[in-house]
Amino acid sequence: MKRITAILLLLCLTTAARADKVKVRLYSNNTVNALSISFDLGAYNLYVDGDRLLEDMVGEGRSVVVRAKGDRMNVSVNETDYGTFSRIRLEATDTACILCLNPEGSKQRTYEGDLEVRPHKNEHLLLLNEVEFETYIAGVVQSEIYGKQTDIFRIQAIISRTWALRNISKHHGDGYNFCDHVHCQAYLNRCIRPDIMMGAIQSSGETLVDEGGRLIETPFHSNSGGQTANSEDVWRTALPYLRSVVDTFSYRMRQSDWTKTVSIDKWLGYFARKHKLDTHDPAVRDSLLNFTQERRKVRLMGVPLTRVRVDFQLKSTFFSVEADSASGNVVIHGHGYGHGVGLSQEGAIRMVGLGIAYDSILYHYYTGAVLHHDPTANQNYVAHYVAQIARIIEEDKHKTTQTHSKKDDWLGRLFRLRDREEREEVYVESEQDNEKDWQYEW
Numbered sequence: 001m002k003r004i005t006a007i008l009l010l011l012c013l014t015t016a017a018r019a020d021k022v023k024v025r026l027y028s029n030n031t032v033n034a035l036s037i038s039f040d041l042g043a044y045n046l047y048v049d050g051d052r053l054l055e056d057m058v059g060e061g062r063s064v065v066v067r068a069k070g071d072r073m074n075v076s077v078n079e080t081d082y083g084t085f086s087r088i089r090l091e092a093t094d095t096a097c098i099l100c101l102n103p104e105g106s107k108q109r110t111y112e113g114d115l116e117v118r119p120h121k122n123e124h125l126l127l128l129n130e131v132e133f134e135t136y137i138a139g140v141v142q143s144e145i146y147g148k149q150t151d152i153f154r155i156q157a158i159i160s161r162t163w164a165l166r167n168i169s170k171h172h173g174d175g176y177n178f179c180d181h182v183h184c185q186a187y188l189n190r191c192i193r194p195d196i197m198m199g200a201i202q203s204s205g206e207t208l209v210d211e212g213g214r215l216i217e218t219p220f221h222s223n224s225g226g227q228t229a230n231s232e233d234v235w236r237t238a239l240p241y242l243r244s245v246v247d248t249f250s251y252r253m254r255q256s257d258w259t260k261t262v263s264i265d266k267w268l269g270y271f272a273r274k275h276k277l278d279t280h281d282p283a284v285r286d287s288l289l290n291f292t293q294e295r296r297k298v299r300l301m302g303v304p305l306t307r308v309r310v311d312f313q314l315k316s317t318f319f320s321v322e323a324d325s326a327s328g329n330v331v332i333h334g335h336g337y338g339h340g341v342g343l344s345q346e347g348a349i350r351m352v353g354l355g356i357a358y359d360s361i362l363y364h365y366y367t368g369a370v371l372h373h374d375p376t377a378n379q380n381y382v383a384h385y386v387a388q389i390a391r392i393i394e395e396d397k398h399k400t401t402q403t404h405s406k407k408d409d410w411l412g413r414l415f416r417l418r419d420r421e422e423r424e425e426v427y428v429e430s431e432q433d434n435e436k437d438w439q440y441e442w
Contacts, residue, residue, distance in 0.1 A: 020132075023129070025180060027101075032124055033105075035067075035117065037115065039098070040099070043060075043092075048089075049086055068119060069123070073117065073118075073125065098110055099111050109189050113132065134200065137160055140156075158358075158362065166216070204382050207372050208369045219343075220345055222338045223256055223346040225257075226248060227296050227318065228340055228342065231341050233306075241367050242341055242342055242366070243367040258337070261332070267330045270312075271303065293318060
């Protein structure tokens with residue numbers, strides 16, 4: 001089968017970096033001892049110990065099971081046990097290929113691209129997804145933000161792309177580029193929503209840079225609570241584009257406000273034991289029990305609020321404290337969720353809903369940053385596939401009673417559409433097989 005380029009071959013060239021494919025460690029926060037791999041779409045070649053082909057065209061109806069066995073792995077395909085190997089690789093034979101991963105004890109996920117499995121320490125498995133960079137970005141956007149308007153996803157794609165290009169070598173010493181958790185960026189599935197993919201495609205070639213054309217750091221959080229934080233207030237390094245800004249757009253959203261109750265004894269005892277404050281001193285006691293923040297502060301009686309947040313597992317450092325002597329508790333009234341630096345996702349969602357342009361939203365949160373448009377990005381290509389996705393979305397609005405097959409979802413249709421255009425062949429939708437359940441039962 002002819003190997004075609006991935007849907008988003010719109011590589012992001014900036015003055016600082018560009019990316020083609022990336023390797024992402026999957027289930028990085030989980031312990032994986034055994035893995036079942038099935039196939040939602042397309043076929044894969046199964047290689048072991050380098051370039052040795054074990055089976056070709058492994059696809060729908062087949063199941064590859066990998067189990068850790070010391071410093072090696074046992075591999076079986078359906079009922080055939082092939083023995084143990086030091087490394088396996090599933091390589092897609094075409095663009096429209098989707099893997100379904102079922103690790104023992106963890107939730108099922110689906111991904112595009114290739115999969116490499118290696119033995120890991122203590123008889124665990126290391127899973128690496130090698131995938132087109134822009135396909136990875138679309139999966140990150142789906143994992144990191146919610147909403148309905150396309151510009152929400154365009155904004156998230158820009159800041160996720162910028163971060164990824166700037167940090168492309170973050171896990172270089174480990175043999176991959178990124179992990180799939182918040183240590184890097186969440187990447188918990190392939191992108192399955194056409195509106196999210198549309199936003200990602202529309203953002204192609206867009207990154208945020210400083211005045212010198214260098215990629216900036218683009219941290220983001222769920223909700224600022226009404227005011228973002230300076231970068232040095234959280235991570236000690238002052239960056240000119242990460243300045244505290246008033247953010248009323250984050251009010252009255254899902255994560256705007258929260259409360260937590262702690263006993264007075266526990267609250268005062270924490271500051272006495274861990275930070276050596278004299279909580280018997282009336283002035284110190286009053287400051288700890290009646291702390292307010294109308295605007296963000298950095299410390300409480302000299303104690304970094306970032307430390308207090310971690311130790312009490314608070315949603316943010318933007319909180320006030322009120323003592324209730326009758327109950328013997330302090331009530332912590334908090335605002336926002338996350339570190340507070342950079343873009344507030346819920347603030348951005350509100351701004352998009354108000355009709356504010358996506359670039360203005362980025363400039364609001366990243367002070368003085370410049371939106372860089374990659375001159376090599378093919379805008380005709382972007383416009384073409386945005387139009388195709390828009391058509392698919394519109395078609396699906398009129399198919400509310402139709403059961404959508406995994407093998408015939410919007411992305412599969414888009415892949416086949418391009419296959420047909422490139423090969424001048426006719427794709428007959430009605431001839432596709434019906435959906436099957438690929439959930440593996442351990």
